[in-house]
Every structure is written in structure tokens, then in C-alpha cells.
Amino acid sequence: MRKGKPNDPERRTRILRAALEVIAMEGVHAASYRRIAAQAGVPLGSTTYYFSDLETLIVSAFKTLRDGLEPRYASPLRDARTDDDVVDALVAATCGSTAPTLDDIRIYEEMHRYGARSPQVAGLLRDLQEASLVILRRSLSDSAARAVDALMWGWWSYRALNEHDRLDTGMVHDAYRALVTMAATERVPQK
Amino acid sequence: MRKGKPNDPERRTRILRAALEVIAMEGVHAASYRRIAAQAGVPLGSTTYYFSDLETLIVSAFKTLRDGLEPRYASPLRDARTDDDVVDALVAATCGSTAPTLDDIRIYEEMHRYGARSPQVAGLLRDLQEASLVILRRSLSDSAARAVDALMWGWWSYRALNEHDRLDTGMVHDAYRALVTMAATERVPQK
DNA sequence: ACCAAGTATGTACCACCGTACGCATATTCC
């Protein structure tokens, strides 16, 4: 009873990618079946076929974002060995080479906002945050990890608001350094 | 030529308040003329009369939020005399007595998102941020002020995502303390 | 060749949206 293979196996993922593009460019409020279909270059019926309602489409799109985003800025942090490494990795993740693009930040913000009304997306966000905290706690106390996480998000938000201003690297560095040092002093001195 | 006094002088502000309520509860995407009118208990025509298009209604609503929000958490900071006072005021503004409600944070987040596509609202947000920085710079270096601002926003955002978890006051205190201390050490020692 | 079932699409609802506009009402000036 194996009948009917997909004619276009890529279609589903293409639709999801298109959804993220629309969300990044015009926000979730613009992410309609029709708009996404146009973006993906597929007919309307195709989107409703793969995703029976719009909520599941959008949630699925956010999931793919999470899966793609996580490893990118996680691994430099995982590899950090000294406090200096940690600070450098954090700076890079905030405004350096491993930092998210403005588009990514925008999608992330839309996700936050959507999460305020969608328990599913709220769960996704908490997963993402928890994953980040797990990594940070390898090098920092729980308190410091939480503070660092909040600060990074604050700066990403700043970048989204002031598109053209580049964050001053020294400033970012000093702030993370202060939080990491705090974590070090409250840390039980190892033998 | 002063003819026709408003029959209901409160109406305009009532509509603005209703708009903020809708935005807080259901998001800007739900803030339609009709929905706002229903919330305010006035007919549709009444909203279109006072605000010729929806954009100006929403921007006006955000403006009233700004005007109401600013003094609340600004004055404790202005009165802070020592670094300890500053830290205490920041903690209070983050999760204490002067902190915004969850509804306020939600509206603020919606504002951020809306600002991504509305230059007017983006301007409002920058004003708000600049006002905050001006106050913070009375006690802190520019770098520290920016870091503190970002961190506070990060924690507000955290509160919005994890509604029931209360932020640990000690943790928040320590983080601000670390940033303020950093500012103190980089500060030119006064005679 | 034929059938069954999964895949893919076009069309058609119905609800809601912003906005336009004509009409009713209240207020002030003369």
C-alpha cells in the first residue's frame, strides 16, 4: 500500500524557507498562506495541503529556524576553555563573526512576539534559551549564565532597532568581562 | 468660530487606552478599528473620526504609553546618589516595585516589532532609549549605561517569556553590581 | 490496462479588514 510518491519532495522545505523569508521581511502578520505561496513560487493549494492550518505552518517554520540557529553559535562557546575564551566567544556571538544577521534577529523577535500567544512557540523559545544556558553553565555560574543570556538578547534587540550603528566591540567586551569576572569571584576557588 | 464642543471629552483618551489594552492582550495584529471600538465601548465611526487612519491611532497609543512609562522608572534613578542607590534602583526597575507590569512589557515588545516597519515608532523607541541613557549616564560611563540598558531589556523580555518565574533578586542585583563596578573602575578617579 | 490511494491544484465561500461618505446631533455665534 505504498502508493503516491511526492512529485516534488523539496516542496515542503521550500515552503518553510519561504515562510521564514516572509517573516523576516514583513513580519508574521504578513505571513499568510497566499503570501508564502507566492514567495515559494507554488500555488495556494500546495501550502494548505502540506500544512492544514496556518499556525502549524508558522510553528514548523520557527522550528526549522531553531534547528539551524542553535549549532552555529553554540559550538564556539562549547570550545571555550578559559574565561577569556568565553568572553571572546560571547563578543563574537553578539556583534562578531558568529553573530546572527539582522534578519535572524528580526525573526527571533517575531518569534518572541508570536510566542506571547502561542504556547507551542513559547515552548520553542524556552528550549532555545535552556540550550543556551546549558552551554553557558559549563563556564559560568547559573546566575552569571542567566545574566549573560539576558544581556546578549538585549544587545541583539539593540542591533535590530539601530540598524546602522555597529555596537562598539570594546564596550561589549568589557560588559561580558565584568559579568564573567563576577562569576569567577563568587565561584568556589578550585584547589 | 469655536463651534461644536466634544460631547464626550474623554472619548479620545478612552480609545487610546482601549487600543493599548487590545495590543497588550492580543497583539498589534489584532488592533483593528473594530476591535478597539468594541474594547472602548464606542461605535466604529467614532474611532475613525478621531484617528483618520489606523497607523496614527496605533502610534498615538504608543506615545501615550511612553509618556506614562517614562517618569515612573526614571525618577528613582534620578534620585540615586551612590552606586548602591543606582544598583537598587535598577533592581527595582527590573523586577521590583517600579518594574513594568507584564502587560507593559508585552506592549513594549509589540512596539519593538511594530517599529521594525514603522519609522515613526522606531523613532519613539529611540527616544525612549535615549532618555533612559541620559539618566543612566548621570551615574555611569556611556559604556556601562548602554550595557545596563541592554541587560534590563533582556530581563524584561525574560519575564515576558517565563510569566510565572520570578527573577531572583540577588542574581539581578549581582549582575548590575558587576556592571556598575566596572564603570567605577574605568572612571577617572575624582580628586 | 486498470484501480486505489496519495499528491497537487483551482475555485469558492464567508468573515473581517481599512476606509469613504452621507446623515444625524450638539454646540456656539450672531
Next chain:
DNA sequence: GGAATATGCGTACGGTGGTACATACTTGGT
């Protein structure tokens, strides 16, 4: 009391939204 003007309201129009669904197409088994 009227005229003028600001206030307040209801309806209607064009457009777009999610979703339902009947229809076609493609494929694999027989």
C-alpha cells in the same frame, strides 16, 4: 431662532484573509 461648524454614527465597498472542497494528476500494485 437660525446658520455654521464640530462631533458622532451607520452603512457600504473593495480587498484580503483562512479554510473547505471538488477536481485533477501521479504513482505503485495487480
